[in-house]
């Protein structure tokens with residue numbers, strides 16, 4: 001039987017154990033220590049622009065804390081890109097606030113600035129200014145940052161940039177995750193680099209960093225006994241896990257290069273197949289890490305559906321996945337307001353994510369190509 005080819009699996013550098021051993025040697029088996037400081041410093045240097053980084057136990061926690069930091073409370077409204085993973089939206093509900101979902105535009109598949117402005121105007125007419133906007137860089141593709149931020153600035157609404165999938169991507173030469181009031185990045189097992197599970201919150205000031213660390217470590221007031229004036233969370237990253245992150249940071253540039261090479265591979269494979277489009281940057285302003293390569297299949301031209309290709313891959317133990325099912329189509333968010341047309345819905349119907357790991361081999365690529373050639 002052929003070995004399974006995964007969509008995106010962990011790809012270790014081999015240096016992770018050095019940092020984990022260090023944590024053991026020093027007995028910092030807790031949520032403080034050199035690995036946490038080192039991992040935060042590595043990311044701070046990588047992201048640039050003097051941003052601050054807080055290591056947490058997941059990107060979902062980072063999104064939640066961003067909402068807490070922006071004082072999002074019960075019955076507030078928070079705008080969120082519909083075409084995303086549920087973790088972008090769930091923290092809105094953790095705060096008792098109400099998600100308002102927005103359609104995508106067809107070029108970057110991310111939040112549509114026109115639908116965004118329509119939504120803001122309508123929510124204001126209905127009596128509430130949205131408290132925050134959660135934008136997403138889907139599969140690593142930067143959203144239309146200039147256009148989206150111009151709308152947000154016009155109405156003075158802070159942006160939380162969900163860059164969970166986009167470490168290594170940039171827009172006009174600046175790393176994503178550093179454009180919003182807050183940015184968040186994920187290091188779960190399927191991301192471009194991993195800590196097994198983990199995330200960071202990116203912020204602009206030391207003051208915001210200190211407050212986030214305080215909230216993430218149970219919000220203990222400065223007293224010899226346990227004193228609490230705020231609700232806290234247990235969201236800090238462990239010093240052992242951060243050691244994996246330090247080992248992974250050493251190879252991040254190689255991982256970006258390899259994912260982008262997978263994208264090039266698919267461009268070549270589908271070049272001759274009419275009716276299949278490979279998800280690609282709309283202009284040189286956009287630089288995607290191509291965390292996941294994805295395609296749209298036009299059934300009218302190809303005579304094939306994304307489901308047929310997915311099942312053909314499955315038969316050869318190759319994993320592929322439909323694009324995220326938009327949040328406004330999810331049962332859990334059936335009652336949430338939605339603004340836009342059917343761009344996200346169509347992407348979901350036609351789109352498939354393809355094996356994209358930085359650890360795929362030439363033999364894997366031959367197997368992938370054989371299934372594609374056979375199907376079309």
Ligand SMILES: Cc1ncc(COP(=O)(O)O)c(C=O)c1O
Nearest residue numbers: 058059060085087088164186188
């Ligand atoms: C767009 C997006 N947001 C948020 C998350 C949540 O990240 P985590 O698993 O680190 O909580 C993920 C991935 O898991 C994601 O893809």
